[in-house]
Amino acid sequence: MNHDLPYQDETGSSMAGSAAAEPAAAARRLGLAGRIRELFRLRLDKSGARVGLVMLGFVGVFGLILARLAMLAISPAEPEGIRRFAGGHVNVARPDILDRNGEVLATDVKSVSVFAEPRNIIDKDEAVELLTAVLPDLDARELRAKLNNKRGFVWVKREITPRQQAEVHRLGIPGVGFVPEAKRVYPNGVAGAHVIGFASIDNVGIAGMEKYIDSRGLQDLAGAGFAREATDLTPVQLSIDLRIQHAMRDELVKGMEHFRALAAAAMLIDVNTGEVISLVSLPDFDPNNPVDALEKDRINRMAVGVFEMGSTFKALTTAMALDSGKATINSSFDARSSLKYGRFTINDYHAQHRIMTVPEIFVHSSNIGTAKMALAVGVEGHKAFLKKMGQLDRLVTEIPENAQPIVPAKWGELNTITIAFGHGVAVTPMQAASAVGALVNGGYLIRPTFLKRSGEEAQRVSPRVIKPETSEAMRYIMRLNGSIGSASKAAVPGYFVGGKTGTAEKVVRGRYAKDRLFTTFMATFPADKPRYLLVTVYDEPKAAPETHGYATAAWNAGETSGRLLERIAPMLPVAPRFEPPQNPFPLMAKLNAWGIKR
Numbered sequence: 001m002n003h004d005l006p007y008q009d010e011t012g013s014s015m016a017g018s019a020a021a022e023p024a025a026a027a028r029r030l031g032l033a034g035r036i037r038e039l040f041r042l043r044l045d046k047s048g049a050r051v052g053l054v055m056l057g058f059v060g061v062f063g064l065i066l067a068r069l070a071m072l073a074i075s076p077a078e079p080e081g082i083r084r085f086a087g088g089h090v091n092v093a094r095p096d097i098l099d100r101n102g103e104v105l106a107t108d109v110k111s112v113s114v115f116a117e118p119r120n121i122i123d124k125d126e127a128v129e130l131l132t133a134v135l136p137d138l139d140a141r142e143l144r145a146k147l148n149n150k151r152g153f154v155w156v157k158r159e160i161t162p163r164q165q166a167e168v169h170r171l172g173i174p175g176v177g178f179v180p181e182a183k184r185v186y187p188n189g190v191a192g193a194h195v196i197g198f199a200s201i202d203n204v205g206i207a208g209m210e211k212y213i214d215s216r217g218l219q220d221l222a223g224a225g226f227a228r229e230a231t232d233l234t235p236v237q238l239s240i241d242l243r244i245q246h247a248m249r250d251e252l253v254k255g256m257e258h259f260r261a262l263a264a265a266a267m268l269i270d271v272n273t274g275e276v277i278s279l280v281s282l283p284d285f286d287p288n289n290p291v292d293a294l295e296k297d298r299i300n301r302m303a304v305g306v307f308e309m310g311s312t313f314k315a316l317t318t319a320m321a322l323d324s325g326k327a328t329i330n331s332s333f334d335a336r337s338s339l340k341y342g343r344f345t346i347n348d349y350h351a352q353h354r355i356m357t358v359p360e361i362f363v364h365s366s367n368i369g370t371a372k373m374a375l376a377v378g379v380e381g382h383k384a385f386l387k388k389m390g391q392l393d394r395l396v397t398e399i400p401e402n403a404q405p406i407v408p409a410k411w412g413e414l415n416t417i418t419i420a421f422g423h424g425v426a427v428t429p430m431q432a433a434s435a436v437g438a439l440v441n442g443g444y445l446i447r448p449t450f451l452k453r454s455g456e457e458a459q460r461v462s463p464r465v466i467k468p469e470t471s472e473a474m475r476y477i478m479r480l481n482g483s484i485g486s487a488s489k490a491a492v493p494g495y496f497v498g499g500k501t502g503t504a505e506k507v508v509r510g511r512y513a514k515d516r517l518f519t520t521f522m523a524t525f526p527a528d529k530p531r532y533l534l535v536t537v538y539d540e541p542k543a544a545p546e547t548h549g550y551a552t553a554a555w556n557a558g559e560t561s562g563r564l565l566e567r568i569a570p571m572l573p574v575a576p577r578f579e580p581p582q583n584p585f586p587l588m589a590k591l592n593a594w595g596i597k598r
Contacts, residue, residue, distance in 0.1 A: 093182050094203055094210075095218055095233035097196060099242040100277075100452050104187055105196055106210070106287070108203070111183035112165050114156040118147045120175030127173050131156060134167040158201050159183050184210075186287040191245050194300040195238065195279050195399065195450055198287035207293065209238065209450060212398045239275035239452045244268060247567045249280045252536075255560040256282055259541035259551075265301040266536045266564060267430060271437040271524070272455045274446035274462070277532070278568075279303075301537065304401045306426040307518045310502030310553070312436070313422035314370045315474065315522075318362055319439050320385040321373035323470040329593045332357050335368040341414050346371055357594040362477045363485040365501070367421040374420035375413065382416045388465050389435040390445060391427050398450045403428050422504055423512075429520065433535045436522050438465050439474040440498075440530040469587055476585040479527035480595045489558035490523045492565040494576025496584075498527035499561070501553035506540070516540050521557035523565065528584030531574055536561045 097106035114135075121127050124147040132140045135157055146154040156176065160168070165178060184199040197208020205211040213236060248266050256264040265281040281301045285292035292298060299305055321327035332355050339346040348366050361369035374382050386392055394404045406426040408415050418424040430448055438445040443466040446458050478498030481487045487499035502520035505512040519541055523534045536557045547555040569576070583589060589596055 092203055093233060094184060094199065094205075094213060096235040097209060097213075098235050098237045099192075099240050099245075100238060100275075101241065101243075102237075103242045105192055105238065105240070105242065106184060106186050106199075108182040109185050111159045111181050112162075112178050113158040113181050114160055114165075114168055115177055115179055116147060116154050116156050117152055117175040117177075118149060118154060119152060121147055122174065124148060127176065130171045130173060131168070131176070134171065135160070135164060188242060189286050189288065190284050191242060191249065192238075192240050192279070193284045193287050193293075194281050194302075194401075195240055195276070196287060197399065198290040198293065206290070207401065208399050209236065211400050212450075215400075237452050238450050239270075239273075239277060240279070240450065241277050241571070243571055244278040244568045245280065247571075248278050248564055249282070249284075251560060251564050251567060252280050252282055255538070255556070255563075259538060259544055259556045261538040261541040261556075263297065263301055263539035264537065264560075265305075265429065266534065266560075267302050267433060268568065269433055269437060269448055269533050269535070271441040271446070271530050271533050273453055273458045274434075274437075274449050275453060276448050276450050277572075300399075300401050301539065302430045302535070303395075303397070303399065303428055304403050305539075306403050306406055306428055307520075307537075308423050308426050308504040308507075309429070309432045309520055310422040310504035310518070311365045312432060312500050312502035312520050312522050313419070313425075314362060314365065314502075315436055315439055315478070315500050316386065316389060316391070317370050317374050317420040318358060318477065319466055319470055319474050320377055320382065322358070322473050323466045324377050324381060324385075326376040327358055327373055329358055329473050329476075329588060329591055333361060333369040333372045335361070335366045335372075339368045339371055339417070341417060344414065346417060359477050359480055359594045362500075363481050363595075365486065371417040371420045374416050379411060379413060379416050382419070383411055386419075386425070388445075389438065390447075391425065391431060391435060395428060395431040395434065395447070397430075397448055402430075405431065422502055429535055429537055432520075433522065433533055436500075436524075437533050439471060440478065440524050440527075440533070441471070442468055443471045472585055472587050473593075475524075475527055475530065476588045476593065478524060479584075482523070482527060484595075486554040487521070487523065487558065489554050490521060490561040490565060492525075492562060492569060494578050495565060495569050495574065496526040496528060496577065496581065497523050497565065498525070498530075499523035499558075501558055503552040517551055519551070519553035519557045521553055521561045523561050525565070525569070526574065526577070526581075528581045532572065534561055534564060536564065 094108055096104055099105055118124070124144065127147060128140055128144045131143060132138045138157060143156065159181070168176065182203055184203055186196065186198070195208055197206060197210040199205050199210045205214040218233070218236060248268070252264045252266055263282055267279045268277040269275065270277060279302055281299070283297055285298050322329065334355050335348060336353050336355065346367050348368055350364055352364055352366065356364065356366060356369055361373070377385070392405060392407050395402050405428070408424060415424050434445065434448055443464050444459065444462040445465045446462040475498065478487070478500060479496065481500060482491060482498040486501040487497070490499055491497050500522050504518045505514055506516040506518055508516060517540060519538045521536045524530045525532055538556050541551050541556040543549050543551045
């Protein structure tokens, strides 16, 4: 037997392990505290670096928590607990809305609202009495009902003044506190109201570009971001020019009063970019007090009102005939007698009783000649052209308020005859303006936009709808009408204005009413290379002393358009030219079109 070998027990374990068991035995003798100390000593011996790293992590986490608690203690920020109780009713920051030159159209200002926690209010009757004393517009019965329920949070009053806050604070009612909020304000009042729209008391976009902001998620959604003020968000820059907006509204207010119209509206659009530079619709409202927007006569007549556009539609019919090849600039149509279709008879308002060329038909606004041009194209061709020009579908822009056009369910030859000169299809003035813009800008149908953009951006998303030579012909014809026709009332020296008037009888109880007119004037300038299109409309204007008993478009919408151009043209990047351009319509001169001076 080798006594030098260590003794082994039945399991084969060496007695050398007894040395390792001695500390454990000692730990048992020391009791529970000793065991814990011994456990940690053993762990540190084996993985001291790992435990140290974990301890460092715990120190870091608790340090961050302590720092956050310190920030909450000294910060005036809104209590998150209250935000959770209030839910979606605590409003969020919205970006500023700017005009094209950087002027503020809408912004947030800091406000305070009063809330209550009914469970923490001891004497509810006393609370009602005290609160209604300092906030007299509160309904005592309604407030008492709020405080008597078992909810953890109720609003007492939203958006109070600093003085009211101080008075409520001095009451010292337990369970009553304040929540800082953002209040939407519109520093220019009614200016651009129908474009900007407005936001609710919870800062939720209700109409116009305010609703567009919400639809695109441009505001700081509750719980989704960190913005607390509008300055933390990227502003939304519109195409609107605030200076022109003020000038146009001022002239429309005067015109609406002078012609005793039910309503008036005007829009200036850049025909190369589709930017809406200005849009005014009267009666309007103040977005700071949007309750007036609920009145039925406060609609945006440019985008929501649908009307038969009268003779302004003749521009589309003329372009259709020229672009289809069914007519040329020198084609003639017989307007010597009335056009009869079944039991219906079509006459001219200013009948010439002769054969007329295409430019003459446009200048003299012949219903007969225009209808014959449309019949030459045919019913299906007519429908297809108006469809291509965006007149048979709802126009979609950034603002949600866009109406669906009214189109005949069954479209036959009689429909084509009347629609050719602007009766039988009802569209929005903005929709019609978009199509007329395409007639003069070289042939591109550019959808109107209320956001600032370049011509290159517009061209990339805009289809060509007519040939360039057709566009030149339409520029020529509209300029001819602006110099010797009904559009001459809007002539402003230096700006080479072209245009077209339109007068339509409104439909009342299924019949056309001769004494209820909707008048339109579309003016493009400069006509040789158009940059802008101005659309002016009146709803049921009356004759004025100087109009000789007439209430048709040239006498009201045309006159107002001239005054508008005089005021706004100097603010636009279009220099006046007091010498007429040389050979502005080269193709028309080559074709020896009617009215070309030699």
